[in-house]
Amino acid sequence: MAPSPYPSEKFRLGMLLGDTRYRSTTIQVFAFIVFVSVAFWLVDNTAKNLAALGKEIDFSYLSSRAGYDINQRLIHYTNDSTHARAALVGILNTLLVAFFGCFIATILGLFIGILRLSNNWIIARLTSVYIEGFRNIPVLLWIVMFFAFLTEMTPAPKAFKGADPTSTMVFFDSIAITNRGTYFPMPIFGTGSIYVILTFVLSLVGIVMFLVYARNLQRQSGKILPRFLISFLILCLPSVVVYFLSGTPVSLEYPYLKGFNFKDGVHVRNSFLALTLALGVYTSAYIAELVRSGIQAIHKGQTEAASALGLRPNRVMNLIILPQAIRVIVPPTISQFLNITKNSSLAIAVGYMDVRSTLGGITLNQTGREMESMLLLMVFYLIVSLGISSVIQGFNRAFEIKER
């Protein structure tokens, strides 16, 4: 302790709380004692209870045989695989739902959010109904509703049968929506398709190079090129040309009805569809609100100043409003991505095997290892959430608007 500037005072007990030198230490020691006692009491109870049930903490069950099937999986898995592998399948399923959910939510959310700002009264009201409707109804209800809709209101595969079917495929007879899932055409990459893929990748590089060139051209001579149009052309034209030149090597394998089921194509089950669509659409309402409030948060004077300088509305949006709005919109949107990942744990309501249904569901019930499974499950979610938080912090630091 630094030498006291005060002439030697005798230490009194009341100084523990009354003197600023000792007060914070006293309180913290007190808090520490309370915390440690409570923690010790909890851990002690847990140990006693687990011992009484013969369930001491032990993670070896993860390498024992799982013994159950998972009907949707991204990696190889049979019911002979270990519990650890089942958990991994679950994790990948969770991430898959989260990815597609975030994708749908962002696209829809951006679209609806910008529409919400329209000065067309009907459009503004309709989007308002959309946003309020989705936000004020629980997500679990939406998930169950979407699932019920997909399983009850869609036709059975045999309805597509025969000369006069009651249901037909959509999108030029390529997609079949049935109550057993939706069947999409699957792309088949034949010989020569490598050229198409290479051309596509090269055209992406080409776009980047073009944008750099356009920017330098503008710097040197002031000339402004139509960047969006030309980028779009670069994206599409070369790949399409090479596609036809190499004899259309990429074809689609269409699903077709055989017997009572569809064969071929990509089979996407209703549980996955319902979960992804429900999460995506529900979160899109939140993102739409973020987009709207982010753009509205930009002071009107910015638009006025830019207009007064002669900038047209689309330039004002691109150069002035959007760069500022992005800083406000992106961090909470990334939080919404975290919400989607956490909400994906509701998969069990529709029977989708995410990490909570495998590790925290069937594995937990079969092996009785509740503490360990729950612990691992929570660790997984904590890692995801910490990862996403650091992305947000990184974004904020990279893009902050400098002030004094």
Added chain:
Amino acid sequence: MTAAKADKKITAKKMVITEEVAIHISDMNKWFGNFHVLRDINLEVRRGERIVVCGPSGSGKSTLIRCINRLEEHQKGKIVVDGTELTTDLKNIDKIRSEVGMVFQHFNLFPHLTILENCTLAPIWVRKTPQKEAEAIAMEILEQVKIPEQALKYPGQLSGGQQQRVAIARSLCMRPRIMLFDEPTSALDPEMIKEVLDTMIELAEDGMTMICVTHEMGFARQVANRVIFMDEGQIVEQNEPEEFFNNPQSDRTKLFLSQILGH
């Protein structure tokens, strides 16, 4: 109410007013919903004139100058700027906006761009000027407003007076022939008002046509060649500054002047 006086001699001989008409407004009316905010405005501004518009709040003075560069739309009457009539035609609006510069009460600088980028933005994207040329012009004008060393800083790092001077420089980079000022010093701390007024006086000396909505009556006395008093959407009185301040004719003018000059 402060009357910030410039303590330098103003070279009056440079403030030449020509016969050419810069702005011509005839029978202009504007409504906000059902509220008649501008009533039968008739105004002719010649090139080189420095006009100060004053009046109580709600009198429509800001609305008037915002109509000139189409930040607000008028419903009736005619506005002609530099020979181009202000209609719904986008080309006319663009043309007028490139000739007319505006400085706002709250500066409205773009916080995510540096000072230099703020100034070069419009020349690059509207006049399609090459970057080097735009930057050279911008630095020249930043020197004119006496803050060239701030070029690479961000608006948030500058003081209020500096920000407003940057705002003036930003408008000047488009080489406008007319400058509109909407209460440029109202949001500034007293010690910064002088630096902005000095910049505006120098502009006037260079022969710029200006319309300025302000409460700075000292500035009006020194620089303006015409003072307009507005109340309830109409031009009530206008005169040369000396006559206006010493010999107000209308009762409303007298009341207003007593309120702002009295204490």
Added chain:
Amino acid sequence: MSNLSYVRIKEIPPSAPPVGQRGIIKWLRENLFSSWLNSILTIFALYFLGHVLSGILPWLFGGNWGASSLRQCRDETGSAACFAVLAVRWKQLIFGFYPGAEYWRPILTFLLMVLALVPILFTRFLRLASLSALFPGLAVWLLWGGSFWPVFCFYLGLFSSVYCFYMLIQKVKLPFQTGFLTSIGVFIVFTVFLSVPIQLVVESLLPLTLPSVESAQFGGFLLSVLLGVTSIAICFPIGILLALGRQSNLPLVTMICVGFIEFVRGVPLITLLFVASVLLNYFLPPGTSFDLILRVLIMLTLFSAAYQAEVIRGGIAALPVGQYEAANSMGLTYWQSQRLIIMPQALKISIPGTTNNFIAIFKDTTLVSIIGLLDPVGMASAIRADQTWNGIYWELFVAIGSLYFIFCFGMSRYSLYLERQLQTDLN
């Protein structure tokens, strides 16, 4: 140069805008048809609306309320809505399996809740807020039944400790902290030593009991509202304490609070509810067992408190630093400055975030259906599994969704009202 001077002699009176610029025509022009794109959008939107409504309205209004099974509905009214499921099963959707003869109790509790909330929500009646404090005890007794006297003794203890507190502060003039701790001591002493004897005595004189209802019988909206309102009410003070703890200068306290908040916010609620239903028993001394609803309530409250703490932290951060400095320079202690200056402003700023949190908690109560409790969503699944109603879904979802919508939308409208009421600054 022509003479510039001009003085207006004649006033111009205000007149109405030209016809094309006012009224319904102008509104239509500006809002619906202001440009080609807008006009196309308007026409498209009107067509879309018409299409949707022409499908929904006949379904809605042609509904069958009288049938007794789904099959009968379809036979009678085809594909129109079969609201008969609501007519037959509404009691379960609202009350769960609560005994029918005792329905008056939840209904009375709900009415009392609305009454108890009025002084809190509408500040004109704030003086009556002390009466609202009676509500929780009454609600517990009404809903779960049993003897009235434990509740009575609890309030007696509460009353005497509050009275003792006021006496110590006002009359004996002890400092706030001492008085506070003493009255807590009084309360504990009373509850532990005196309440049981008093109960026994009074019960033998005047038994006042209601038939008891088990927690397992609670369901439907009764369960949702119970869980929602309780966790919202309790999470608020806990959230404040957590937020203050997170802000504090004491590193240990900050660490504990931050750890707790980040942990709770990082995991999905369903895992915490699972902890409540399965694991919480392990944390307690062997042999104890809590009511499932109580365990769920504890977890839900802790979960909401962590989010509430974040909202309040945002509110505190939005306060200018000058407020703290002003409070300190006036000689206020930490708790005084929090109570009188910081918290009122921070809470006002965080009203929108708090409302969002409350709405989210209320919606999150649906998750208890996954651990087996029969809230409306769980009840709907149970009804759909029943033979007579197998295959029905729209009608149930529309009904349940509408009720949630009314609650949640109502809460968000209320928060807008509250913000306007408390708007003391002119910005």
